[in-house]
Each structure stands twice: as structure tokens, then as C-alpha cells.
Amino acid sequence: MSATFVGMPAFPAAAHAALGNAQLRHNLAHATGTIRAKRQRLVDELDASCSWEELRLAGAGVKESALVDLGTHLERLEETLTANGATVHWARDAAEANAVVAAIVKAHGVDEVVKVKSMVTQEIGLNEALAAEGIAAWETDLAELIVQLGDDLPSHILVPAIHRNRAEIREIFLERMAAAGRPAPADLTDEPAALAAAAREHLREKFLRAKVGISGANFAVAETGTLVVVESEGNGRMCLTLPEVLVSVVGIEKVVPTFHDLDSLLRLLPRSSTGERMNPYTSTWSGVTPGDGPQEVHVVLLDNGRTNALADEVGRQALRCIRCSACLNVCPVYERTGGHAYGSVYPGPIGAILNPLLKGVGHDDQVDSLPYASSLCGACFEACPVRIDIPSVLVDQRAKVVDAHRGGRPKVEALAFKGAAVALSDSRRLGLGERFTGLGLRIGRRFGASKWTSARDLPPAPRESFRAWWRRTEGGGHGG
Amino acid sequence: MVEASKPAREEILGRVRRALAGVEPGYAVPPSPRIAPVSDVVAHFAERVADYRAVVERCSAADLAAGVAAALPAGARVVVPAGLTVPVPGADEDAGFTAAELDGYDAVVTEARVGIAETGTIVLDHGPGQGRRAISLVPDRHVCIVRADQVVPDVPDALPLLDPRRPHTWISGPSATSDIELDRVEGVHGPRTLHVLLVD
Numbered sequence: 220m221s222a223t224f225v226g227m228p229a230f231p232a233a234a235h236a237a238l239g240n241a242q243l244r245h246n247l248a249h250a251t252g253t254i255r256a257k258r259q260r261l262v263d264e265l266d267a268s269c270s271w272e273e274l275r276l277a278g279a280g281v282k283e284s285a286l287v288d289l290g291t292h293l294e295r296l297e298e299t300l301t302a303n304g305a306t307v308h309w310a311r312d313a314a315e316a317n318a319v320v321a322a323i324v325k326a327h328g329v330d331e332v333v334k335v336k337s338m339v340t341q342e343i344g345l346n347e348a349l350a351a352e353g354i355a356a357w358e359t360d361l362a363e364l365i366v367q368l369g370d371d372l373p374s375h376i377l378v379p380a381i382h383r384n385r386a387e388i389r390e391i392f393l394e395r396m397a398a399a400g401r402p403a404p405a406d407l408t409d410e411p412a413a414l415a416a417a418a419r420e421h422l423r424e425k426f427l428r429a430k431v432g433i434s435g436a437n438f439a440v441a442e443t444g445t446l447v448v449v450e451s452e453g454n455g456r457m458c459l460t461l462p463e464v465l466v467s468v469v470g471i472e473k474v475v476p477t478f479h480d481l482d483s484l485l486r487l488l489p490r491s492s493t494g495e496r497m498n499p500y501t502s503t504w505s506g507v508t509p510g511d512g513p514q515e516v517h518v519v520l521l522d523n524g525r526t527n528a529l530a531d532e533v534g535r536q537a538l539r540c541i542r543c544s545a546c547l548n549v550c551p552v553y554e555r556t557g558g559h560a561y562g563s564v565y566p567g568p569i570g571a572i573l574n575p576l577l578k579g580v581g582h583d584d585q586v587d588s589l590p591y592a593s594s595l596c597g598a599c600f601e602a603c604p605v606r607i608d609i610p611s612v613l614v615d616q617r618a619k620v621v622d623a624h625r626g627g628r629p630k631v632e633a634l635a636f637k638g639a640a641v642a643l644s645d646s647r648r649l650g651l652g653e654r655f656t657g658l659g660l661r662i663g664r665r666f667g668a669s670k671w672t673s674a675r676d677l678p679p680a681p682r683e684s685f686r687a688w689w690r691r692t693e694g695g696g697h698g699g
Numbered sequence: 700m701v702e703a704s705k706p707a708r709e710e711i712l713g714r715v716r717r718a719l720a721g722v723e724p725g726y727a728v729p730p731s732p733r734i735a736p737v738s739d740v741v742a743h744f745a746e747r748v749a750d751y752r753a754v755v756e757r758c759s760a761a762d763l764a765a766g767v768a769a770a771l772p773a774g775a776r777v778v779v780p781a782g783l784t785v786p787v788p789g790a791d792e793d794a795g796f797t798a799a800e801l802d803g804y805d806a807v808v809t810e811a812r813v814g815i816a817e818t819g820t821i822v823l824d825h826g827p828g829q830g831r832r833a834i835s836l837v838p839d840r841h842v843c844i845v846r847a848d849q850v851v852p853d854v855p856d857a858l859p860l861l862d863p864r865r866p867h868t869w870i871s872g873p874s875a876t877s878d879i880e881l882d883r884v885e886g887v888h889g890p891r892t893l894h895v896l897l898v899d
């Protein structure tokens with residue numbers, strides 16, 4: 220079973236540890252740089268033929284239209300799914316969702332399930348919950364398999380095993396596959412094609428015998444009761460098609476009103492995510508199709524803090540997120556610390572706002588430190604296909620952290636000092652650290668005292684812009 | 700377990716309503732922009748599909764049967780869906796085979812519902828001539844027949860042609876992963892070879 224993020228140190232300490240890992244930093248710089256270039260090429264291509272900005276506006280509009288009337292769309296989704304033969308469950312939190320899934324699996328008398336990569340099932344710790352009930356949950360995405368066999372944590376939304384190189388993956392396969400099923404061939408090389416072939420053989424026996432499949436969904440269409448899963452490897456198709464029973468755990472923010480609304484989102488997501496015009500496979504299903512695929516279909520609609528985020532006027536827009544990971548790939552803080560430092564399945568700029576929005580601030584230092592894991596450079600907003608103004612939400616969340624600690628523990632200065640400063644420089648560079656502390660406090664004073672009212676306002680510019688600082692100091696200038 | 704979720708439903712919907720108190724429910728979604736027209740949509744489709752390292756061949760209706768035969772390796776065990784309009788000598792028609800039985804086939808031949816030129820995507824809606832989702836998934840080689848008149852310029856042209864009540868599989872090239880050091884490897888779990896016959 221994979222490890223969990225529970226008990227992670229706050230961002231500054233975790234970032235500091237990550238900065239010492241040369242392999243991680245090398246892999247991350249290569250990965251984010253490669254994906255950034257691919258994405259940019261396709262954005263430019265689309266821009267030459269229509270308008271990327273108009274497409275972003277359309278995509279943001281679709282998600283916004285769903286959120287501002289979420290109750291209506293959720294009820295409609297329940298109605299259409301039910302009419303299509305699916306069973307709809309509602310879960311307030313992780314424990315409820317896990318219990319629903321475990322009960323369905325047990326009702327079929329099986330002790331294993333196959334899973335499609337899904338952020339939400341990681342969020343609720345489903346694999347661990349099923350393990351506690353004696354049910355093995357097999358991850359089938361190649362990267363997730365690497366993470367699971369290595370008893371490791373995902374570090375990126377799109378490429379969760381990006382912190383591992385091919386030699387490490389070969390070792391993991393040789394050492395661990397046998398205990399989980401079909402062993403890796405003894406003469407396995409570290410060629411990516413050979414490693415992928417070993418994963419194909421290892422997982423195929425699981426796909427062919429699986430009775431229950433578990434997935435998330437990228438989108439859920441209220442009007443038609445259609446779920447959509449976007450993927451590359453075909454493991455998603457396997458899990459969605461071959462088992463007799465399919466259980467999909469879907470965050471309530473995944474709903475879109477109409478089938479046609481998929482247009483802008485299906486054009487934005489692959490270009491922003493993998494830098495492809497379209498991902499290899501997209502599957503859609505509307506409940507049960509007689510004679511084709513699972514004949515018992517369940518959908519678990521999950522809150523788990525989403526209604527907290529929805530109630531936050533500034534933060535609500537974070538629920539538009541389509542988990543493309545473009546904001547991670549452009550983030551200078553993420554590039555240097557990697558995903559683990561964020562202590563959550565949602566890392567990078569989106570994680571820095573989504574975690575405090577879902578969990579609330581003022582209870583947990585780890586969560587409270589996340590809004591400071593940024594230099595407010597704005598690259599994430601520029602990259603985001605659904606135009607989430609992450610810098611404004613970060614600033615607003617910082618103000619809320621300040622408010623939560625008012626009169627209590629004087630921790631905010633420490634958080635402000637350590638957040639982005641550790642990641643971007645090195646705590647030994649005190650001059651720089653002080654500059655960030657000053658910035659953090661100016662923002663804290665300004666927004667902690669007054670109510671932040673407009674989502675459109677931009678945060679106050681630091682005296683020296685992040686980009687200028689980056690250029691001047693050659694990106695902090697430290698090898699690692 | 701369904702009963703237990705009843706209070707959760709009411710509570711979640713209640714929280715949603717409270718969270719949105721005072722928020723205007725109507726939101727005008729700006730239309731998504733259309734790409735500039737291309738002169739030859741079918742050629743554009745062929746190029747974009749080939750970009751994914753799929754095999755693309757154009758042929759006339761008269762040559763289709765021969766094209767299908769040539770796309771299948773000698774001696775391959777082939778499964779076809781009911782309603783396929785092209786004869787494939789020696790192939791077995793899907794009789795509701797189990798996944799394990801399908802795993803014994805080397806190749807599948809299907810038709811398609813729509814081709815999307817801009818993204819190089821083939822959409823199956825698993826109707827007659829396309830078959831259940833499993834048959835175009837388990838065999839390692841997928842020979843897919845797309846008629847030129849099924850090709851549309853872009854995603855917004857395809858959606859109105861698709862019936863949302865049916866399951867769909869959108870296929871853009873063969874199965875692929877970049878999970879290991881971002882090196883692209885074709886073929887993980889889906890068919891490792893996608894062979895498209897584009898019929899003029």
C-alpha cells in the first residue's frame with residue numbers, strides 16, 4: 220500500500236529537505252521544462268487558428284456556470300444517473316465515501332479491485348481504507364503502480380512518479396512485483412519500453428479477472444448523466460469496461476451542466492496537461508449500457524470540504540480546477556521543491572490554495588503554511604486553462620491565516636518568512652529571507668485588517684518583482 | 700448503505716445552498732471559439748492521426764476489403780463486431796466473449812462514428828460495426844475504418860453528432876505513456892498498434 224501524507228511537516232521544513240535531493244530537482248526541472256515547451260507549442264498553434272484566451276474564457280465560464288448553481292446541477296445529475304440505471308451515493312467526508320465503496324466491494328465478496336488513477340480517491344485515502352477491510356486496491360496507471368509498489372508518495376498530478384528515474388523503477392519492479400502478482404522478467408532492463416511492457420504483463424492478469432473497478436471522473440454531465448475519464452495508457456478503459464461492477468468517486472465540483480459544455484474543456488485539458496492535441500483515450504459512459512461494460516454502476520458524490528471552498532467568495536474559483544497540472548509546471552517554487560513538500564495529493568500552486576480551502580485554516584500548521592509557498596509571480600494564473608486567479612486566492616488565504624492566529628500563537632511571521640523564501644533561496648541567505656518576511660507582513664497587515672472583497676483585484680506588487688529577482692540572482696543560484 | 704446516504708445528501712445540498720446564498724445562479728457562458736477552416740479536412744485528419752504514430756492509409760471503397768486484409772498480420776486471430784460492413788475472412792464475430800477469451804485475439808476490426816480532424820481523434824459510439832467497448836480494447840492491434848464523410852473539423856462539430864446515452868471511446872493514437880522520465884512509450888494497456896483505413 221502507498222504511504223500517506225498524514226503527519227507531513229509544514230511546507231518550509233519539507234521544502235528544505237526536498238531541496239537537498241539532487242535527483243529530485245534534476246528530474247523535476249527536466250519534466251516541467253519538457254511539458255512547458257510542449258504545452259506552449261500547442262497553445263501557439265491554437266492561437267494561430269482561433270484564440271486560446273477565448274477558449275479559456277469559455278472553459279472558465281462552463282465551470283463557473285456549474286458552480287454558481289451547483290445544487291440544481293447536482294440534483295439533476297442524480298436524477299439522470301438514476302434514470303440511466305446507476306446508483307447514486309452521497310458522502311460528506313472521506314470516511315463516508317470509503318465506507319460506501321468498501322460496502323459495495325464486500326457485497327460482491329471480492330478481496331481486490333482495480334483502480335484508474337484518480338486524485339479524489341487519493342484525497343480520501345481509499346486504498347488504505349480498503350486495505351483495513353482486507354481489500355487490495357491495485358493501481359493500474361504506470362506511474363501510480365511505480366508509486367504503489369515503491370511504497371512511496373505521488374509528487375506530481377500528471378506524472379506522479381517523476382521523482383523516480385528508470386534505474387530506480389527497474390529495481391522497484393524486480394523487487395516488488397512478485398509479491399503483488401506476476402513477477403517482472405528476471406532480465407528486465409531499464410529501457411522505458413521494457414519497463415512499460417513489464418507493467419502491461421503484470422497488470423493484464425489483474426484486469427482480466429477483476430470483478431470491481433474503481434475510478435474518479437474528470438467531468439460529470441448533469442443533463443445526460445454522463446461521466447468522463449481522460450487518460451493515456453488504456454488502463455482507464457480496462458477498469459471502466461471489463462469489471463462487472465464500477466464505482467466512481469466524484470467530487471461535487473466535477474459537474475458540468477450540458478454535454479456540449481465538454482467542448483471547451485476537452486480542448487483545454489489535454490493541451491494544458493500533457494501538451495497533446497488530445498489525450499490517447501477518453502471514455503464516456505451514462506450509467507449502465509445493456510450488454511456493454513459494467514452492469515452495476517455506482518457513483519459516489521463527495522463533499523469533503525468542497526462546500527467550504529464554495530462558501531469562500533474569493534476561493535470558490537479554485538473549484539473550477541480541472542487538474543491539468545499546468546500551474547505546477549510553470550511554478551518556480553514547485554520546480555525546486557517537488558510535490559512532496561506540499562504534504563498533500565494536491566501539490567503546487569493549486570495545492571497551496573485548495574488544501575486550505577478544503578480543510579480550513581487555523582487548525583494545522585502544515586495547511587496554514589501552504590498559502591506562503593509562493594512568490595506571487597503570477598505564472599500559474601497565466602497558465603491556468605480555467606483562469607483561476609491563484610495569486611489573489613493565495614493573498615486572501617494568507618489574510619485568513621493571519622485572522623485565524625490573531626490573539627493566538629504568533630506564528631504568522633514565521634510562516635511568512637519560511638514559505639517561499641526557503642524554497643526559492645536558502646535559509647542561509649538572510650538578506651533575501653528578510654525581504655520575503657517584509658512582503659509577507661505587509662500583505663498580512665493590509666489584508667488581515669480589512670475585508671478582501673473583490674476577486675478581480677491583484678495582490679500588491681512586491682518591491683522587486685519575482686521575475687526580476689529570479690533573473691538577478693539566477694534563480695537563487697544554488698546547485699543541489 | 701443507500702439509506703445511510705440519505706442524510707448526507709440533504710446535508711450536502713443544504714451546505715451548497717447556504718454557501719451560494721446571494722449568488723446569482725444564472726451565468727452567461729461565453730461561446731467557445733471555432734478554429735479557422737482548413738481547405739482539406741480529410742487530409743488534415745489523416746495528418747493529425749499519423750502525428751500520433753498511428754498507421755493511416757487512404758483507400759477507395761472498392762479497395763477496402765483488401766486494405767483490411769493487408770492490415771492484419773498473416774495467421775492473426777481476428778475478432779469483429781456484429782454489423783461490420785466489410786467482410787474479414789477467417790474472423791470470429793463477437794459472441795459476448797469474456798475478457799480472457801478476447802485476450803486470445805491478436806486483432807480487432809471496427810468501424811467508427813466520427814473522425815475529428817484538428818485533434819486527430821476517432822470516436823466510437825459502440826453501435827453496429829463497432830461493437831462492445833471490450834473488443835476494441837483487449838486485442839493488441841486495432842484496425843479502424845473511418846469514412847471520409849464522417850470526418851468533421853473539430854471537437855464542437857463532433858459533439859452534436861454523438862448520442863450521450865451511448866458510451867463513447869475517443870481514440871487519439873495508440874495507447875501511450877510518458878511516466879518514465881517523460882520518454883514516450885507507445886502501447887501500455889490498450890492496443891499497441893492503431894491502423895486507420897480512411898475510405899474516400
Ligand code: SF4
Binds near residue numbers: 605606
Ligand atoms: S489550477 Fe488551473 S492550471 Fe492548476 S491544475 Fe487546476 S486547472 Fe490546471
